[in-house]
Structure formats: C-alpha cells, structure tokens
Amino acid sequence: MGRIPPQYLINRLITLLLTVWIAATLIWIIPRLSPVDPAEIMLGRMAAGAGTVENADQILQSLRARFGLDDPLLVQYLKYIRNVVTFDFGLSTASFPTPVSHLIARALPWTLGLMIISVTITFFIGNALGALMVWERSPKLVRVAIPVAMIFTSIPPILSGLLLMYFLSAKMRLFPLTGSYGLTVEPGWTWSFAQSVMYHGFLPALSIVVVTFGFWALGMRGLMITVQGEDYTKLAEAKGLRPRYILYKYMIRNAILPQITAFALKIGLLVAGQILVERIFAYNGMGKLIYDAILDQDFPVIQGASYIIILMTALSVFLVDLIYPLIDPRIKHER
Amino acid sequence: MTSPILTLKDLSIDFPTPGGLVHAVKQLSLEIDPGRRVGFIGESGSGKTTTALAIMRMLAAPGKVASGEIRLGHDKTDVLALSEEDMRKARLGRVSYIPQGAMNSLNPIMRVENQMWDGIVAHEGKTDLAELQRRSDAALESVGLAAHVGRLYPHELSGGMKQRVCIALGVILTPELIIADEPTSALDVVTQKHVMQTLTRVQEDIGCGLILIGHDMGLMAQSVDELAVLKDGELVEHGDTRQIIENPQHPYTQDLISSVPLVGGPSFLSPAVSAPASQKEGPDPLLQFRDVSKRYGDVTALHPMSFALDGDVPQIISIVGQSGSGKSTMGSLMLGFNPPSSGEVLYEGKNLATLGAAQGLEFRKNVQAVFQDPYACFNPFYRVDHALKFPFKRFGLSQGDDHTQQAMEDACEAVGLDPNLILRRYPHQLSGGQRQRLIVARALMLSPKLLIADEPVSMVDASLRATILKNIYDLKDKHGISILYITHDLATAYHVSDYVIVLYQGRIAEAGPPKQVIGDPQHPYTQLLIDSIPWPDVNRPWGTVTGDADSQLKQLQDHPTMFRGVIDGFSLSTAA
Known part of the structure; x- marks a missing residue:
C-alpha cells in the first residue's frame, strides 16, 4: 500500500496516451480503406429526398471541400488528431449539421446510467452466486443455479429483452414497452423525472442482468474451486476459523482479483451499450446511436463513438493499474 | 502413568x-x-x-x-x-x-x-x-x-x-x-x-x-x-x-x-566390468562452456565459468546446490533453451547460438533431457507409445514400424518396464516412477551422446529413487552416454558421479571427484550442506544449530572457490 510513486504514475499515463493515440489512428485509417465516399452518400440522401439534384458535381465538390475530403491525407490526419483531442468529431453526416459531440453528449449519460447500474448489479450477483456455488455450506438450492446460469448465459440479450417485454410489458403491463422516460414528464433534476427514468430503465437493465450474471458466476465458480484447493484455505480451516470468515477473507477475497481486471475491461466496452437491447427498447443511448450511424454510414459518429469507447477502456484499465496494488499486496507500483 | x-x-x-x-x-x-x-x-x-x-x-x-x-x-x-x-x-x-x-x-x-x-x-x-x-x-x-x-x-x-x-x-x-x-x-x-x-x-x-x-x-x-x-x-x-x-x-x-543412499555408505550401483565405447566423434569436446555467465535483470544467476567435457570416456558430472544456486540455469544453458548473457556454449566445437536448422536437429537428437516433474512431461491425450515413437521417427532413426516397435520394447526393458503392460497405456494410468523411467527410455531410444538430468528423482517415492538412478547410471555404464546430473541430493551425487561441482549463489564453491568434495568437504558451504543431512542413524546426532540459516549462509558468499583434484576428460575453471 502506501503512496503511488510519481514515476509509476507518469509511466502509466504515457501508456494510456499511447494506447489512445494508436487506437485513434486506427479508427481514422480503417474507414479510409473502405471504397465508400461519404460525400456521395450525402448526395444520395439529398437525391432520395428531393427526387433529383441539380449541379450534382458542384455539390459533391463543395461537400468534399466542406468536410476537408480534398486535403492531402496527412493534413486530414493532423486535423483529425487536433479535433479528437478537443472532442470535436465534426458534424454528423446523417443528421447534418448537428455536431457529433452533441449527439454523443446526449446519448452517453443514458448508456452510462443504464450500463453501470446493470453491470454493477450483475457483477455482484454473479460473483456472489459463483462463490456460493463452491462453498460447502451453501444451501443446496444454489447448486441448481449452475445449469440455470449456463442456460441464461447462452441466451442472446435481444431475446431476453423481447421475452421480458412480451411478458412484463405487453401481457402483464407492469413496465412501459419502450423509451428512456415517460412522454408526460419534463426532463430535469426532479423526483418525478428520476422515477420515470428508473421505471423505463428497469426492463432493459433486467434483460442485460439476466443474460450476463452467468458470465461472472461461472467465472467466479472456476476461480473459487482453485482457491478452495489452495493450502491457505485448508490451513484456515485447520486454524478453526469460522466458515463465513474463511469464505470471505480467504476464498472470495483471493478469487475476486482476476474478476476485477475483467470488470475494468467490461467498463470500457459497456459504453457501447448492449446495442440491440437499446435498439429494441428504443432507448436513446450510445448503442442506438452507433446502430443508426452504421446503418447511415455516418462516419463522423462512428469515429466519435469508437473513440469514446477506447478512451473509456484505456481509462478504466489505467484506474485498475492504480488500485490493484491496494487490493493485492503482491503487486507493487513499480517502474 | x-x-x-x-x-x-x-x-x-x-x-x-x-x-x-x-x-x-x-x-x-x-x-x-x-x-x-x-x-x-x-x-x-x-x-x-x-x-x-x-x-x-x-x-x-x-x-x-x-x-x-x-x-x-x-x-x-x-x-x-x-x-x-x-x-x-x-x-x-x-x-x-x-x-x-x-x-x-x-x-x-x-x-x-x-x-x-x-x-x-x-x-x-x-x-x-x-x-x-x-x-x-x-x-x-x-x-x-x-x-x-x-x-x-x-x-x-x-x-x-x-x-x-x-x-x-x-x-x-x-x-x-x-x-x-x-x-x-x-x-x-x-x-x-x-x-x-x-x-x-x-x-x-x-x-x-x-x-x-x-x-x-x-x-x-x-x-x-x-x-x-x-x-x-x-x-x-x-x-x-x-x-x-x-x-x-x-x-x-x-x-x-x-533404500536411503548414504554419503560414504555402500553403493547401490553395480558398475559393469568393461567400459563401453564412447559415442563421440571428432576432436572437439562434447560440450564446452567458454566464460559463460547468465544474468536475469540485476540478478546474476551464474557467474562466469568455463568447462570442457571431452566425452572420450563417458562420465557423469554432478552439479549440486540449493534452490537458487544456478544449477538449473546451467542446465537450460546447456540445452540451448536460454542464451548466455556472455560467453559461448559449444557443442562439438559449434556455438549453440549459431547452429543451423540441420545442426540444431542433430544437437537435439544427441543431447537429451530428463526433467524433474514426470507428470508434466507427457501429453495426456496420447498413449505412451506415441511419446516414445514420435521423436524416434522425427529424428529419422526408424527403419519401419517393426524396427520402431522393437526399439521401444528394448528401451522399456532397459529401464526395467514390461513393454506389454506399459506401451498402450495413457500417461495418467502410470505412476510417477514409471513415467520417469519412460522418459529415460525415450532418451535412450535416440542413442544420444549427452543426457542432462535435472533433479530426475526428486518427485518420485524414495523406494524408487535408487532404481531410476540405476537406470540413468546404466546409460553411462552400458550405453556410453555422458551425463550431467543436476541435483540437490549430495548422497546420490556421491555415488553416481565422476566429478562434482558444488554451486552456491551462481558461483562454484567446491569442485572435484566425489570422494574428495563430498567425502571430505573443505569449503564451509559444502561442509554446511553435509552437516545438514539427517542421517538415518540415532547414534549419529544431527547437532544443534545456532543463529538462523539465512545469516549463516550469507557469510559464505565471498569464500573463494576450492578445486579438489582433477579427472581426465573434464576441465573446469572460473573466469579470472
């Protein structure tokens, strides 16, 4: 434990920035390998709306100039990097001329709220269940959870979402079918709005929890079995410690360590949301934004969203690197 | 009462x-x-x-x-x-x-x-x-x-x-x-x-x-x-x-x-009367270290040393030391698993670092290894005969299936296993001792010139140790294979080897023929090792120790290397 040495912090920060830079560069390169010309897509969209477009060539040219597509690649790249650092991802081509950063800023809180709550819940439920599956003194019922967890893990979240929607919303009318909040409430920091948000978020969150807790439970079960066979667990029993104390201090406390690393990696990915879950619940989060952007070939939004995902992943890994020595004394803040 | x-x-x-x-x-x-x-x-x-x-x-x-x-x-x-x-x-x-x-x-x-x-x-x-x-x-x-x-x-x-x-x-x-x-x-x-x-x-x-x-x-x-x-x-x-x-x-x-081998006690081996012909070809030493050292980061695992094993007459050289003494590092350097930090490892005059593909294959055939853990050495998916057959064919020694079968049976018999009972089994059906003997048999089938045995008996039951060591000794005695025997067990080293090197923290503490080094140790570290062996004899008390082991050992670090006599066909030196 103790304080974090500055040299360690600097090295970690450099790694963080390098990761983000390389990823940002890849995000920029990959769409440019595709033969699609975004200017032509925009033109096509105009044509679809208006029937025909006059001066098609001129419009194409002005669009290319407007989006900087005529610049040499290096100039495009440097501009891109400058913009990315300031979170300026340009204008969405699909919902022109809204800035991408506005779209992301609007969607991100919804996804973060939904996903952080559901992933945290699954993390706790899943790990607790996984630990109890192994513990000898657990109620017999917990053993039944093993096949249940396996079955639920293999259900795609879209199916769990549809089933829950069908039974709890359509049949029993307990929850609203779609949306992130009720149409009758005014968004703002009010209690009625918060209630509406929770009420609407419950089903999407539940459909994610139902299909993901098994991942943690089965992973934790494997880790617990290993820890159960460790000599220190045997010695703990020989020391006459109370079984609950052994379960917590000797078994879970050691088995949870790799799960925390996995959790950090998930935190980054969850920004993308459960794309299809958000889609079927018409939930206005990042997942729906990415889904629509892909359908619309909306490059700036795809780039912006991918960048945010990578930034989140890199940040959470960075954070875990900082906290890990506090939870595992064998790991030191070194180099 | x-x-x-x-x-x-x-x-x-x-x-x-x-x-x-x-x-x-x-x-x-x-x-x-x-x-x-x-x-x-x-x-x-x-x-x-x-x-x-x-x-x-x-x-x-x-x-x-x-x-x-x-x-x-x-x-x-x-x-x-x-x-x-x-x-x-x-x-x-x-x-x-x-x-x-x-x-x-x-x-x-x-x-x-x-x-x-x-x-x-x-x-x-x-x-x-x-x-x-x-x-x-x-x-x-x-x-x-x-x-x-x-x-x-x-x-x-x-x-x-x-x-x-x-x-x-x-x-x-x-x-x-x-x-x-x-x-x-x-x-x-x-x-x-x-x-x-x-x-x-x-x-x-x-x-x-x-x-x-x-x-x-x-x-x-x-x-x-x-x-x-x-x-x-x-x-x-x-x-x-x-x-x-x-x-x-x-x-x-x-x-x-x-079954406990004792320093100075009766030997459990029965050497053959006539020495077998050596496997060696060419004038260069079979294996040579030229000022080899190995560092891992800031830690020096092996300080510079040179040795030459001529291999004209098959010999067993024992490398003895505690964990962390550098003895397994020496083994992996010899096998070319690990490049030295400085100096050269030479096999028949050729630097291991620069062997071509064909020479590398030749080296792998001629230098075989037996490792400590017989449980981890077999692929659990294959029957035992596959493990024996595969290298035999791979190195081009097989002259048809009947010949391979015969070679496998001979090798099993040489280590005292019944081929009819063993060959068609899966590794998990065999005991640790049987597995380790199979590893020796596998090495024998390739008729290597050199065998590197890294703690070959430390994981098998005491009653089997003598048998497996006899098998290994026979490789030298009957088949003319030179052996580097890496161990922490002074008593077995005393019995099987022609020359003993005692390593301490990557340095040679004492080296020479076993009768001198182990029978009459002069270096304080070797003496400490010998004194620490518990004897199965109530009339020979263990003695009491004072202070703690760690500080006792620290004092020995700077004691100079002691060379205790030489034997033909093997030379050893530390770098100046």
Whole structure:
C-alpha cells in the first residue's frame, strides 16, 4: 500500500496516451480503406429526398471541400488528431449539421446510467452466486443455479429483452414497452423525472442482468474451486476459523482479483451499450446511436463513438493499474 | 502413568470411488503420550496424511471414518462425536496442523500477524489489539523470527520463514497435539535442519504431543521418539525409533531404511566390468562452456565459468546446490533453451547460438533431457507409445514400424518396464516412477551422446529413487552416454558421479571427484550442506544449530572457490 510513486504514475499515463493515440489512428485509417465516399452518400440522401439534384458535381465538390475530403491525407490526419483531442468529431453526416459531440453528449449519460447500474448489479450477483456455488455450506438450492446460469448465459440479450417485454410489458403491463422516460414528464433534476427514468430503465437493465450474471458466476465458480484447493484455505480451516470468515477473507477475497481486471475491461466496452437491447427498447443511448450511424454510414459518429469507447477502456484499465496494488499486496507500483 | 494425549482405536477410513470402496486406512490403533514425538512414515498413498486429517476431522469428501475411535486429550474427548462448532474450537485450540506446502500456506493478501490474530479471535472472541500484538510477537519470537516479520505479507518471506510462521501459528494457543505434515519437504537441507529443530524446541517448550508425517528415514531418526510405519493403510510396525532403526522387523521397514543412499555408505550401483565405447566423434569436446555467465535483470544467476567435457570416456558430472544456486540455469544453458548473457556454449566445437536448422536437429537428437516433474512431461491425450515413437521417427532413426516397435520394447526393458503392460497405456494410468523411467527410455531410444538430468528423482517415492538412478547410471555404464546430473541430493551425487561441482549463489564453491568434495568437504558451504543431512542413524546426532540459516549462509558468499583434484576428460575453471 502506501503512496503511488510519481514515476509509476507518469509511466502509466504515457501508456494510456499511447494506447489512445494508436487506437485513434486506427479508427481514422480503417474507414479510409473502405471504397465508400461519404460525400456521395450525402448526395444520395439529398437525391432520395428531393427526387433529383441539380449541379450534382458542384455539390459533391463543395461537400468534399466542406468536410476537408480534398486535403492531402496527412493534413486530414493532423486535423483529425487536433479535433479528437478537443472532442470535436465534426458534424454528423446523417443528421447534418448537428455536431457529433452533441449527439454523443446526449446519448452517453443514458448508456452510462443504464450500463453501470446493470453491470454493477450483475457483477455482484454473479460473483456472489459463483462463490456460493463452491462453498460447502451453501444451501443446496444454489447448486441448481449452475445449469440455470449456463442456460441464461447462452441466451442472446435481444431475446431476453423481447421475452421480458412480451411478458412484463405487453401481457402483464407492469413496465412501459419502450423509451428512456415517460412522454408526460419534463426532463430535469426532479423526483418525478428520476422515477420515470428508473421505471423505463428497469426492463432493459433486467434483460442485460439476466443474460450476463452467468458470465461472472461461472467465472467466479472456476476461480473459487482453485482457491478452495489452495493450502491457505485448508490451513484456515485447520486454524478453526469460522466458515463465513474463511469464505470471505480467504476464498472470495483471493478469487475476486482476476474478476476485477475483467470488470475494468467490461467498463470500457459497456459504453457501447448492449446495442440491440437499446435498439429494441428504443432507448436513446450510445448503442442506438452507433446502430443508426452504421446503418447511415455516418462516419463522423462512428469515429466519435469508437473513440469514446477506447478512451473509456484505456481509462478504466489505467484506474485498475492504480488500485490493484491496494487490493493485492503482491503487486507493487513499480517502474 | 500418564494418560495418552491421543488414542486411535481400530480406525478405518474409506473412500467410496466409482471403482468401489477404497480402504485408505485399515484398523489402525495407536496411542501418543504427552510430550512424545511420533513419526508417521510411509510412501505416498500409505494413509499417513489421511489419518492426520481424520484427527482434525478434515477428510476430503467423500472420505469417511468407517469405524473406530479417535480420542483427544486427558479427558478422552470423542473427536468423531463433537458438534461442528466444538470441532472448530478444537482445531488450533487443542490440535494444530502444520501443512506441507510452506510456499502456499498463508493467505497472500493478509499480513502475517493478521493471520495469527484471526486464529486467536476465532477461539477467544474479541481481544484487545495490544494483547493480540503481544501474543503474535511472542509466538514469532519463539520460532526465531523478529517481530517486524508480522507486518510483512507472505510473498515477502523466504520458504523457511513461511514454515516458521506456520509453526508459530500452530503453537499460539498451546495445543495438546501438533500434527506436522511433511513440514520441510519443500525446503533445502540447511533450512530443513533449522526448521525441524525449531519445531521440536517449541514442542518441548509447551510439552504437547507431535505427529511428524514424512517419508525420509533420516529426518525421522533425528526428530522423533517413536516411529509408526504405514503401508497401504496398515500400521506395519510401531515402536521406539532407536529400536526400529537398529532392528527393523517388517521387510517394508527394512526396505525404507536400506533404500536411503548414504554419503560414504555402500553403493547401490553395480558398475559393469568393461567400459563401453564412447559415442563421440571428432576432436572437439562434447560440450564446452567458454566464460559463460547468465544474468536475469540485476540478478546474476551464474557467474562466469568455463568447462570442457571431452566425452572420450563417458562420465557423469554432478552439479549440486540449493534452490537458487544456478544449477538449473546451467542446465537450460546447456540445452540451448536460454542464451548466455556472455560467453559461448559449444557443442562439438559449434556455438549453440549459431547452429543451423540441420545442426540444431542433430544437437537435439544427441543431447537429451530428463526433467524433474514426470507428470508434466507427457501429453495426456496420447498413449505412451506415441511419446516414445514420435521423436524416434522425427529424428529419422526408424527403419519401419517393426524396427520402431522393437526399439521401444528394448528401451522399456532397459529401464526395467514390461513393454506389454506399459506401451498402450495413457500417461495418467502410470505412476510417477514409471513415467520417469519412460522418459529415460525415450532418451535412450535416440542413442544420444549427452543426457542432462535435472533433479530426475526428486518427485518420485524414495523406494524408487535408487532404481531410476540405476537406470540413468546404466546409460553411462552400458550405453556410453555422458551425463550431467543436476541435483540437490549430495548422497546420490556421491555415488553416481565422476566429478562434482558444488554451486552456491551462481558461483562454484567446491569442485572435484566425489570422494574428495563430498567425502571430505573443505569449503564451509559444502561442509554446511553435509552437516545438514539427517542421517538415518540415532547414534549419529544431527547437532544443534545456532543463529538462523539465512545469516549463516550469507557469510559464505565471498569464500573463494576450492578445486579438489582433477579427472581426465573434464576441465573446469572460473573466469579470472
């Protein structure tokens, strides 16, 4: 434990920035390998709306100039990097001329709220269940959870979402079918709005929890079995410690360590949301934004969203690197 | 007349398996008096650990006490009838357990003293922190550890320190009985002696009984008052240690005693009369180190040294040392698994670092290896014959299937295995000893020029060690293969080798023919190693040690290398 040495912090920060830079560069390169010309897509969209477009060539040219597509690649790249650092991802081509950063800023809180709550819940439920599956003194019922967890893990979240929607919303009318909040409430920091948000978020969150807790439970079960066979667990029993104390201090406390690393990696990915879950619940989060952007070939939004995902992943890994020595004394803040 | 601290009466333990009921312990009756030390000795599977776990009521499922009684203490508590909660309180409080795996017995995420405190709190309820601190410090002090060790985490301790911590834990509630399950099997001889003497001293201080589980007759002779010899779950002999060692009645006990190789004792080998022809071709030495050193980061694993093994006459060169001495590093350098940090490793005059593909294949065929862990050496998916066949064909030695089959059968017979029983089996169906002999057979099939054997017998039962070493010795004696034998066991090195190199912290401490180096050691480190060997002879006491092993060893670091005589065909030097 103790304080974090500055040299360690600097090295970690450099790694963080390098990761983000390389990823940002890849995000920029990959769409440019595709033969699609975004200017032509925009033109096509105009044509679809208006029937025909006059001066098609001129419009194409002005669009290319407007989006900087005529610049040499290096100039495009440097501009891109400058913009990315300031979170300026340009204008969405699909919902022109809204800035991408506005779209992301609007969607991100919804996804973060939904996903952080559901992933945290699954993390706790899943790990607790996984630990109890192994513990000898657990109620017999917990053993039944093993096949249940396996079955639920293999259900795609879209199916769990549809089933829950069908039974709890359509049949029993307990929850609203779609949306992130009720149409009758005014968004703002009010209690009625918060209630509406929770009420609407419950089903999407539940459909994610139902299909993901098994991942943690089965992973934790494997880790617990290993820890159960460790000599220190045997010695703990020989020391006459109370079984609950052994379960917590000797078994879970050691088995949870790799799960925390996995959790950090998930935190980054969850920004993308459960794309299809958000889609079927018409939930206005990042997942729906990415889904629509892909359908619309909306490059700036795809780039912006991918960048945010990578930034989140890199940040959470960075954070875990900082906290890990506090939870595992064998790991030191070194180099 | 004192009443016994532990009474086992007709104890039987069964393990139901899919193949039927296995009787792990059969009708065992035994009494242990207070203050007495009793050794449970036998091979793996003899039921010694199972009996100990039954006393703790910690048998692994589905093991069950089928019949009999376990009574603990003067009040003859019926252990089997205790409630869960009372049994929990009896553990550590009345009977404590010192486990085998010193390396892994402490919770890695808790400070040492916290792991002593939780034991106290679990038995005595909430206790004042200052009181806990005082008791853990006192317990650590009683095993010769400073109080600040309590503030450390387990990974910051050496293996010997961890085992002492476990002993301190075992006595913290002054139990009536201590069970120590092979407490020193993971430690080197020097540390083993320190830890064993610590254990017997604290046991005498609190006057409790002690069960020492082990397989080393020497360690037993030096540590316990009574011996209980177990074989296949049966108590075959029980009595005073001196009486059993000097006059063993049961043939199995006689085997256990006579199978311990002794420095200066009778050899277990029967060398052939005529020396076989050497496998060597060309004028260059078979294997040569030219100023080779190896560093890992800031740590020097091997200081610069040179040697040349001519290979004109097959020889066995032993490399002896404790863990961390650099002996396995030497092995991996010789096998080309690891490039040296400086200097060159030469095979028949060719630098290993620059071998071409064809030469590399030739080198791999001619330099074979036998490693420590026979369990990890086989691919579990294939039958044994595949493991033997594959390299034989790969190196182009096969002249058809019949020839391959014949070669496999010959090799099996050479190591004393029946090919009809062995070849079609899967590795998991074989014992560790059988597997290790197969590895030797596999090496033999390729008729190599050099064999590098890294601790080939440290993981097999004592009774089999001599047999496997005989097999390896025969490779030299009958097949003309030179051998580099890497080991921590001075007694076997004494018997099999033509030349011995004693390594200490990457430096050569002493080197020369075994009669000089091991029979009459001059370097203080070699002397310390030899003094630390427990002899299976009650009339040859172990001696007492003062200070702790770590500081004792530190003083030896700068002692100069001692060369004790030379032999033909092998030269050795350290870099100037």
